[in-house]
Every structure is written in structure tokens, then in C-alpha cells.
Amino acid sequence: MNRQDLQLLTDQAKEKKNSCKHTICVCCGASCISSGSEEVLKKLEEEIKSRGLENEVAVIPTGCMGPCNQGPLVKYMPENTIYQKVDCDNIARVVQSQLIDKKPIEDLLLFADSREKPFLNAEEDPFFKKQLKVALLDCGDINPETIEDYFTRDGYKALSDVLFRMSPEDVIAEIKHSRIRGRGGAGYPTGMKWETVYKYVSDQKYVICNGDEGDPGAFMDRSVLEGNPHRVLEGMAIAGYAVGASKGYAYIRGEYPLAIKRFELAIKQARKNGLIGNNILGTNFSFDVDVRIGAGAFVCGEETALIASIEGKRGTPKPRPPFPAESGLWGHPTLINNVETFAGIVPILNKGGEWYSEIGTPKSAGTKVFALAGKINYSGLIEVPMGTTLREIVFDIGGGIQGGGTFKAAQTGGPSGGCIPAEHLDVKMDYEALVNLGSIMGSGGLIVMDQQSDMVDVARYFMEFCMDESCGKCVPCRVGTKMMHDLLHKICAGNGTRIDLDRLEELAVYVKETSLCGLGGSAPNPLLSTLRHFRQEYESRITTPGVKKELQPQS
Amino acid sequence: MTTITIQVNGKQLATEPDKTILEVCRANDIEILTMCHLKGVMDVGACRLCLVEIEGINKLLSACTTKVAANMVIRTDTERIKKYQRITTELFFAERNHVCSVCVANGKCELQQLGYKVGMDHIRYPFLYPKCELDSSHAWYVIDHNRCIMCTRCVRVCNEVEGAHNWDVMNRGTQVRVISDFNSPWGESVTCTSCGKCVHACPTGAIWPKAIVQGQLEKKPGIINELVEKRKMKL
């Protein structure tokens, strides 16, 4: 395939799409599938056929639309009307009223059960209105299992532009100009990382896409891979061109079979169309991608451990320096970026780095995907510009606290992050602001807790996670997390003393500063942040040595 | 060969690039505590005893794995580092069952010496008392997991120097154990050559030759590097 062929295919795909008056999108993200959306899809196709509408109405499965706990979701395009909790019984009703009678069913509209007046056009609903989709763009609008649908969104145009019009230096300059930062957690400037890898001279370089997403409570990367796998693949190919790599690996969690299936399918389709493989679009740039499946180890999200795992070994981290950019997979320079980072590359190149850099805050450009979960009314997947306040996310988008409870804290960054208490609800969420509050952006998990949550137990929960996931290589992480966990357990049970609390704090700082990798380095964060914001909960739990709690004098 | 200068604890040192901080410090009689480092095999940076402060880098880095760079300003003796070395030592002792008085390595043990060096007079953390096995199935040697500190020196010697790869590490977290073959008895190993290098590599009383009277154990970790160097020589 050459450039003209790609243009032709794109035009054909668009024409075909436009020939259908209506498109019905059925969300087939993992969440909706488990609420039965695949049956809904089948039933819907039958229904359309039985009414003889199949030439006018296209029915497609799509990736995640966002409001995951309202599923299965069905969206009518171009009206942009979303129905929630659609099942095989009410599907006929929906088709009849929406397509034939042109009278939407109010009580099945999205959020009909909680909003006074649900919106006909979902874009006007506050859940979507405050969002800005960049990484999630097209996710939920196209069928992730066909490359034609990706072509209707100008798929692989960015790659073709890059190959024919830009030098690797130009690409890197554009990415730098966009000021995009890595979405895997640490927020390292992506352009600088690419430049570093580009500068190392080697006959072989690698690009790795980190889709390990081990944080409990995070499902952003999964939704991107499931909803728009070609976008990630295209981003990887562009990165390969920019840094001079000819081989890429996508390391995806074994817990995500659907994401693996769809990404492998995307690779197959792109390969068949000559969009990855040898001599892409007739140029002398070659780039191929393989999938590697994770086997259940959180620490394998850490880049050096991930590399060891791709090499078929135990996923234990190595001291850095040397960084993977210098010596990574099999000792070669390796670029490693997160799924969401790669998903952001194509929009940047299509719309320009300038456009991207104007979104967000001065230090953190662009948008961030968050996975909302916990005691919140509308949990699901959202994407907002950096600098959106926590209040907007929880109350405007997320619809407030479930069951009329009160907001106590939001946990970001999973086991490496911390809690943001109610008094900081107006914090503008970006990398620096969260670090200042003792938390981190992390990969984007955001768990909301209400007044019933016990913060000491939350700290214990995360410490248990880190203890179980510690690879056991270095002493501070292996033994330190175990000691901290035991102390927290003791305090939770009401048997802790002042000395225990002091030990705990000392150990927390020690483990943070001396651990070999980021797992140990951030394992004390949930503990330190709950100590910082909810110290009284710890204080009220500890006892004076030798005195039973119930015998202590009441002050 | 080019020469660079670095500063360690306020002292200017001239050295070649491409050396680790640990190598340079040892060559200049600056003490750095180590446990997982063994000259002659690859460094893994696992014990975190050799951490140093480097100006301009906000993380502590392990001296055994970090290369020197021109004009690096290094401190090895700050209060913070000493405090952390002590905590690490205490954690070593609390993790498994180190009962020096009945240990074959008593008096000859690197862990014991470490305890003296950091001035450890008691252990502030609860002992974990894990159940550990002792494997005496090998005709000449014994491995006692109660005394193992997971420095993996034996694993690396066996793999890199002897090329046998009898040893490896199983599980993760505090459940890690050094294993022979499929976590099977050492005596039934199909890979072990009975060379005895792991005995000398082991810093504690975890691996030792049979028929040793307490206090007579003589370990020669230096022998590993000697072998490695001799191999490089052209005869």
C-alpha cells in the first residue's frame, strides 16, 4: 500500500459510513459486556434486520463510552442520544420509538433514574459537558475491531504525514512543543524522552507500550486499548520512526483478555494493510509490533521490571541509571511509554503541538483520563483538561456521593498515591498540585470515599497490596513493607502504641528513600498522606503502653 | 586513559571514568558498607547498604551500581545514611532466624560484623520468625534458610562463574527463598557441580561445609574474584 491507496481506502470508508443515515453504537467495553451488552448487540441487529432497516441503520459494537455503571449503553448517532440499562426486553421498544416514532423514551435515557430531566443529546449532560476527549477521542464512536472504522476518523493519516513530510527531528520537536508528559505516573516529558532515545546510536532500538496498569482502581489503559487499539498502534509506529526503532512490544496485563484480543486484531489488520511491517507505505521505514502478555505482577509496570519480563525472566527491577533509554531491552536503547501517552500522539500531530500545549495548566499540558470509582454516583471513565478541580470531577461529572453521603477523601495514584481530603476539593488537578498535597497523579485511578471510610484501614489495605506485590529483591521494600503492614494491622486492631506510631513514621521515610525501585519508593505514600490529613484517626486508635484502651482516662 | 576528579566526603579524588562509586571509594580507603556486593560477579543493588548522597540528585543511589562522573560530589557518611544503614541491619536480623550463638558462622559472619559496625545494640522491630528449612541432603554442604539474607551472591556465583545455575530465587516478597533446581533437595540436583563456590560467596552461616566445628568456618569470598581474574589471564 502507498499513500494514495491509504487516501482511497479512507475515502471509501467515509463514503460507506455516510450512506447510513443512522448509526447505533452498542458499548462493548468490558464493563458493559459483563452487564450483557453482547446479547443486546445481537438482538438489536436482528431487530433492525426484521424491520428491513439494515441499509439505513448501521449497528456497531464500540469501546467504552464512559458511564460504566449505567450499562449496557446504546447510543444513537447522529442525535447522540444514549440509552442506559438496555436489555433484550426493552430493545424493541427503543428501536420503535427512536427510529420509527422519533419519540425518545424518557425513562431509559442516560441518568434518567437520577436526573430530574435527562438530556436528549448526551453531550449536554454535565457528565460529558465538562470533559474534553483527546486520548479517548473516538472511543465509544467506532468499532474497534475493524480498521475501516478507524479510517473514517482519518486513521493512519498522521503516520503517513510523518513519514512523508517530517524528519524524526521534526516529530520530536512537535512532541516537545506540545509539552505532553508521560501518563504512566511519573509525568516525565515525553518529547525529552524521545530525544534521549533518538540520540543514542545503536543498530537496534525498541519501543515498548506499557499496558500493565496494575493499580487497583484504574482502567484507563484498558478502555483505550479496547476502544481504539489502532490509535495506540499508530502512536507506537510514529514513536518508532522518531527514535529510530524497528520493533515494538505492547505489554498488556493478562487480566485484560479483551484488550489483548483487540490489540492483536489491530496489529493483524494494520500488517495486512501494510501500515506496520516492512517498508511502511512504500518508504524505507519498517516497524513491527508484538504483544506480550503480563502474568500478574504489579511491579512489572515498573519499566526495568517490565523489560525483564519481556525477556522471559522474573520481573525484578534493576537500579537506574542506566535508564532504559540507554540500555533497555536486551541491552539496547528502549523507549517506554504508557498506553495513554501513545494515544495522545496522533491528535497532537494532526492538530499540532501548539493546540495541545494550550490545554491544561502551565506545567501540565493536555488532558488526563481518570477512572472514577468508589462511593460516587456515576462511576466510569472520564477525560478532563489538566487543572480541572477535584470538586468538578466528583460533583459535576461524577454526580456527587452515593446515597447522599458526604465526601471524605479521594484517593489518587492507587498504592503509590495518597488521599486528598475535603478541604482540598478545589485543588486544580495536575502533576505538581497533587504532589504538593502528598499524593500523585499516578495513572489516573480516582477512588472516592465517604464518611464511613476508615482511613487507617485504607492505609493498611494499600500497604498489604504493596507487601504482596513487592518483588522481594531489596531489603527496605521486602522487609520494610511487611513491618509497616504489621504495625498498621496492630494499630487498626486497637493494639498500637505511641512507639508503634513513631516506628511506623520512621520506617515510612526510610522505605521511601532507600528502596531500589518506585514500588518501595512510593509504597509509604498512602500511609504518609493519611497521616498528614487524618492524623487524628491514628491518634484515636493508639493506646498508652500497658494500659488497655477501655481503661484509659477519658479526657 | 582520561582522568576525572570527584569529591567524596570533601576529599578530592582522581579516578578513571567507567568505575563504580564503590570501586573508587574502596581504592581510596573510604569505607562503604556492603552486603550483596561480591567482587567478581555482577552487582544487583539489593541490600541498599551502600547508598550514598550525590549532590544534585535527590535520590540516594547505590554505590555498587552507580558509575562515577566528572565532578560528582558524593557523601557517604551523613547522619541520614548512618541511620538508614542501621535500620537495614536491624531488618536483616528481624527477617529470619539469626541466632548467632548457635550458628556455625559465629565470629566469621559478615552480617554479625555489620551489626558491630553500625553499632546495633538491640533490634527495635518485632522478629518475624518465619518457618525456614534446613537442607542437608548434599554430601558435603548444607544450606540453612534461617540464616539467609537473600543477597543472592550464591545465585550469581553459581550462574556467572561456575555456569551451573543450580541456584535461583523463588516466590516474591518475604516468601522469597533460594532454591536448587525445582525447589528440590540440593543433594538431588542435576545442575550442581559441587564446586563449593557458593559456600565461599555466602556472607553468613546460610551455606556451609559439613563436618565443621563451630568457630572453625573459614570463608574466603575473595577467592571468587581471584578465579575470575585468573581466567582472564592468557597463559
Added chain:
Amino acid sequence: MNAGFTTLSTELPKTDPRVKLLNARIKKEHYRPDALIEILHTAQNAYGYLPLPVLAHIARSLNLPPSRVYSTVTFYHFFSLKSKGEHTCLVCTGTACYVKGAQKILDEIERQFNLQPGQVSADNQLGVAVARCIGACGLAPAVVIDDEVQGKTEPAAVIEKIHSKTGKP
């Protein structure tokens, strides 16, 4: 401790379809040692777990030291050296599910079946396990029973579902 490696030196039966599948995969990966994890995935899918003779076979085929294979297998949660039971009940204990009461489900399972996470019933019918987030946080609390995700579930419903799978009251 396991038996010595020599006792595992007998070849796997070549007619076993699972062995054929495994060997095909090994060949496809060109006997490369760095494909160990991919090959272990295949073996685990075929056998449901990783019996020692199978590991010995893999070690020999890839020319890897036995301890290297064993160390890799025991590092990853996905791989299991023991049978996981005919039916499996996987309770997600990720943050969202934890906040929404995953522990109650586990408690009920323990009360009903006397099984804790990681245990398999005596008749090998049911195995109970926990996962650290299956990524269905929007549906918390979530339980996976024989590959079927049960979202927004509760203890009684889980027990009922398990009964319907194992065919017991």
C-alpha cells in the same frame, strides 16, 4: 520441597493433545528461552495449572536450568503449581470493590464453603481466589465465576451462582 529433578526426567506422552499444543507453541517460538513466559501461558491454559513434569519438559525444550523456570513460575500470580479446582470463584479485592464490600463476599464464601482465598475444596469442585482489580471498577463489587463476570453483586447472589455451577444445593 519437591522431588528431585531426575525423577521428572520421563518424557510426556506424545499423544496427549495438550502436549502437542505445547510443543507446537515451543516450536513456533523457535525454542527461544526468552519466550518462556508465553510458553508458560500456553501450558497453563492447556492444563489449568502447571504440573512439575510439564515444567521439566519446558526446561528441557528451551534448554533452561530448572531453577530458572521454577523461579519465573513462582514469581507471577497467574501461574499456579496446583490445580485450581473444576470451578473457580475469583473475588476482586481491588480498591473500588474493597470500598464496596468485597470482604463481605469473601466472608460469606468462607462461611458457606469453608474456603479461604487460594484454597480448593476437598473434592476439587470449587477453588476460591482473589484478584487485585479485574478492571471492572464501575461494577464494583465484582466476582468472576468460571470466566463470567458478576458485577454489582452481593454475597447471597454469589453463593447461589456457585451452587448453580457446582450443581449442589
